[in-house]
Amino acid sequence: MSLLKMIDEIDTLITNSASIATIKPKLHTLREQTQALDVEVSRVKIKYDELQARYEKAVADWQKQEFDLKQQVAKLQVVDDESATDLCPYCKRRKGKLIDIKPHSVFGNMGVKVEYYRCTNCGKDYDQEKLPPGQIFRRPGSGPLNP
Numbered sequence: 001m002s003l004l005k006m007i008d009e010i011d012t013l014i015t016n017s018a019s020i021a022t023i024k025p026k027l028h029t030l031r032e033q034t035q036a037l038d039v040e041v042s043r044v045k046i047k048y049d050e051l052q053a054r055y056e057k058a059v060a061d062w063q064k065q066e067f068d069l070k071q072q073v074a075k076l077q078v079v080d081d082e083s084a085t086d087l088c089p090y091c092k093r094r095k096g097k098l099i100d101i102k103p104h105s106v107f108g109n110m111g112v113k114v115e116y117y118r119c120t121n122c123g124k125d126y127d128q129e130k131l132p133p134g135q136i137f138r139r140p141g142s143g144p145l146n147p
């Protein structure tokens with residue numbers, strides 16, 4: 001029986017001038033039920049506080065992770081921008097970013113490489129032939145190496 005129903009019942013007994021002997025046991029039951037409810041409320045309160053603390057910790061952890069990820073992204077963007085330093089032949093800005101290196105289609109076996117760039121400013125692609133370090137590239141038929 002709900003506490004409110006018990007109170008209503010006692011109220012009716014008093015209104016009808018029932019004897020103390022009839023009302024007293026009802027009040028006793030009401031007291032026991034109220035005590036049990038108090039214990040239950042305390043348990044729920046402890047559980048609630050525990051869940052609240054876990055929730056707040058989870059939110060804090062999540063916010064820290066989000067912050068760390070944003071910092072990592074910011075660092076990567078800086079690195080990405082710093083690697084774009086080649087002079088773009090189109091817009092003439094040092095915004096060319098190396099995106100690939102392949103052996104030259106004809107002179108690859110002589111160590112000649114082709115570097116492929118994309119400009120982070122104008123978005124155009126271009127490439128450059130690169131000789132092996134310390135070597136002078138001579139086209140076939142351009143004369144002997146040591147005249």
Ligand SMILES: [Zn+2]
Pocket residue numbers: 088089090091092093095119120121122123124
């Ligand atoms: Zn450009």
